[in-house]
Amino acid sequence: MEQTPKPKKPWYKKTWVIIIGVLVLLFILAGLFGPDNSKQTNSTNKSGAEKSQKEWTEVYVFKGNGMKQSPVFELFGGEARLRYSYKGAEGLGVGVFGVYVVNEGDDVMKSGGAPEIMTSAEKEESESYIHKSAGKYYLNVNAQGDWVVIVEEKK
Numbered sequence: 001m002e003q004t005p006k007p008k009k010p011w012y013k014k015t016w017v018i019i020i021g022v023l024v025l026l027f028i029l030a031g032l033f034g035p036d037n038s039k040q041t042n043s044t045n046k047s048g049a050e051k052s053q054k055e056w057t058e059v060y061v062f063k064g065n066g067m068k069q070s071p072v073f074e075l076f077g078g079e080a081r082l083r084y085s086y087k088g089a090e091g092l093g094v095g096v097f098g099v100y101v102v103n104e105g106d107d108v109m110k111s112g113g114a115p116e117i118m119t120s121a122e123k124e125e126s127e128s129y130i131h132k133s134a135g136k137y138y139l140n141v142n143a144q145g146d147w148v149v150i151v152e153e154k155k
Helices: 015-033 038-052
Strands: 056-065 073-075 080-088 097-103 117-119 123-130 135-143 145-154
Touching: 056 073, 056 135, 073 145, 080 097, 080 117, 097 145, 135 145
Parallel strands: none
Antiparallel strands: 056 145, 073 135, 080 123, 080 145, 097 117, 097 135
16 A cells, blocks of 8 residues: 655645744734833933033133233133133222133233233123134233132033
8 A cells, every 4th residue: 555645735834934924923013012112212312412411611720819821721622611700909999800811822912912801890700701712722810809710611
């Protein structure tokens, strides 16, 4: 007696095809009904934006009384400002306070220039934005009385 060969299964009924089909179906369902990633993406984008937000960073602090020149400091081309506090000499009723931001190697007394800050108030605490490109600078302060100048740059 001869054995008859078993009939072949159609391709879509083969075990390996069924396993792959079930896996594909599971991936699709996981994508549709899995955890909501939109909240996580938003928080990631939010913290990325917060990290890219620049903050004022102290570059140099210069204190004194009367006329002084600072050592050289460097600016990197970001937004920059001078915060300052000034108290004129007692009894005068008026003050003299001027701050120049000078390129390294220049002499404001020889070449002249406009001060970044100039006040005749007896006492003042404020800030002034400066517009300088990246480079090395020093402060030249002309004053009567005590003062503090803080150079800051957004980094």
